[in-house]
Amino acid sequence: MSSNKHFLSIALVAGTLSIWTACGPKEAEQGTEQAFTTETEKMVIKVDTLYNELENPWGMTWLSDGRMLITERKGEILIFKDDKFTGEKVQGLPPVHNVNQAGLLDIAAHPKHAENGWIYIAYAKHFEDSTAATTIMRFKLEGNNAVNQEELIVAGPSWKGGRHFGSRIVFDNEGFLYFSNGDKGNIPMNAQDLTNAHGKVHRIKDDGTIPTDNPFVDSVGAEASIWSYGNRNPQGLFFDKATNTLWEVEHGPKGGDELNIIEKGKNYGWPVISYGINYDGTQLTQFTEKPGMEQPVHYWVPSIATCGVTVVNSDKYPGWKGNILVAALAKQHIARVVLKDNKHIAEEKLLLGIGRVRQVAESPDGYIYAITEATGLLVKLLPIQ
Template sequence: MLRDISAFVLPGIMIAIGFSFSNVEQERKKIDPETNYRNYCAGCHGEKMDMFVDRNWKFGNKKEDLFKSVKYGRENEGMPAFGESLTDKEINALADYILDGIKNVDKYTSNNKPVSDVFKTEEIDIKLELVAEGMDIPWGMAFLPRNEMLVTDRNGKFYKVKSDKSLQPITGVPEVLSKGQGGLMDVVLDPDFAKNKLIYLSYSKFKNEGGSILATTAIMRAKLDGDKLNDQKDIFVAAPYSRTQHHYGSRMQFGKDGYLYFSVGERGNEKVNPQEIKGNDLGKVHRIKSDGSIPADNPFVKTTGAEASIYAYGHRNPQGMTIHPETGKIWTNEHGPRGGDEINIEEAGKNYGWPVITYGINYNGKPISNLTSKTGMVQPIHYWIPSIGPSGLAFVKGNKYKNWEGNLLSGSLRFKFLQRSILKGTKVVKEEILFKNIGRVRDVKMAPDGFIYIAVESPGRIYKLVPLN
């Protein structure tokens, strides 16, 4: 599920997604706009309409503007049309409900916020220690020596968080298309960073072609020299470019083999991109060397016409990626549509099925596929209905967090919490919701100091999880 697509009438958001995998025809019988908002809109605009706060209107702020956006959609922004799912009467009532709701900004932004920075969990009490603030959408984190860290802000800014919690801007970052879901996204350090000072940034690269702005996912390598980047070089640029402004993927992870793994979303064109491996990098997990060259054992190196960087395909929009501390396998989580967010273990050359198989339905309630499994396509090890909007992924390591070692942590953009998944082998046997309503959790990382860090939006902050017992 997409939590922050540029859509509807405001940049960076989208009307879509509901709570349940229910029959849309039954829902249509309910003209109540509150019900329709909850079922179709809350996933991206927030249950309390909080995603309308501090946004600039993009397609007009009058009732007729909302009506057009809902009925006809904004395809390039990632928003489907709801004209076949909702009647004109329902859309008009929904527009009135939204316009009335956003007049009460304070009401919708203050409700249900945590009143304390100490949270009880099933195993331990945890204090959220504020590490940094003053960002917009902190997208990725990487940890430096001397108790410092790097943080990307999706608006295109890049920071070094100093030990005194101040933000030091870093120059030399790539120019990004900071629209929709695009911008400056993940950051990782080279495995030999202590010697070479190399870092990697994923971002939305763009160009003007025929009067249209086209964008794609790119990976830049650069040398960190104090507060600036030098020797910048794009080592990967996904093909093809797209007019859409969502589903960039963009998570990165170095494997135990020393190669760089990263995700590229299908850019909203599920009918073509995720299942096509020839001349198409979208809807895939890729694997390259640190200089951008291709490992000789990549699965499609010898497949005529195929993109040699592809490691796995059939993905929608993976925004979480981590490495299993024991097996070395690459794990991902990804947004489904309305339902069907997934956790997957990436295997060389495998097809993960999107959109041929899925546990979700379309945002407007229409089926995407009647299949949830098919021979030759990999099943997720876990899926969520309703969607939680997963972003960021990390295994808990070490003994700082009682009984958490080996657990899997996923950020939730949809519900604004951290999800703890307890595993038995590769099966999720239990889950716990942590830090409910803390904010849209964009990233989660285990740091070299043995602590867990999370990056949240609304407002943009970095927290350190400090166990108290």
């Protein structure tokens, strides 16, 4: 089955795709090419389906030799070269706690991968009492084998079940590593408790040691790796090196998904403040804002189920540069968010109906890629002027 035929079948199953513009919705032709209008000029995007057999994919990264790695939550890493699956997978990875949302999650190559060969993964580490904890480890590739494995940090305490594990990995301009960890679901106030690692964004050095300028490193009883807190379930994290900004998206409950700028030591409010409600429709909290708690740059009601996030820095997509792309699981699209002075001014739904988008990322050569659950797709967005 060809890539184009596969995408066409997805489009037909999903029905006619609606593309939102500044003038409202319009109908797009079914197939691999979707026409829509940016704020500056018209552009046609060809959606090239590179692979259609992914099983619960989660993260992707590019190595310095051009290969791309994609994680699957069950605990495997697939190897791609020149946009094609090589048929090979990374061998020798640690076992993972593959339960519900937990498993093998994100992956990131070290910024200096060409020099040191390090690759980082976030996964749910399984313990003998059937609990698990979000864990960051690194390894190098010797052929396809994961060697020199080093466990860097376990975001404890370990927890039963498989809800709200986060987790993304990004590096900043100074080489510090940030990772996100969800509140674990059944005790939301974990996110306000500095004595545990849940419901937080963390910052460590690339070898797992704790930076001495972390905000709570001298606070008695606090987890020294914490960078921010009050984050419900952050499944999207991106460091924009052009603006030195750490962007995060997190799932709200029923409504209240958030887009945040994450800053040192700040409290993002969960579960004390929220724009969402309980899943049964009852009130979660009477507060949407409170002194000492940060407001999101944008929030979604109803939820789109935010996941991966990236900032477009490529010149290949006229009119998109500086826009934020947010993967939407429940609403099955990519949200193109337009900001001015870090305020939401417009939004466009891209690839509506393609499936549950887990991650969206920009490759080193400037192209946008996305992976989907259920439909199991790896797609590449090719701009046609």
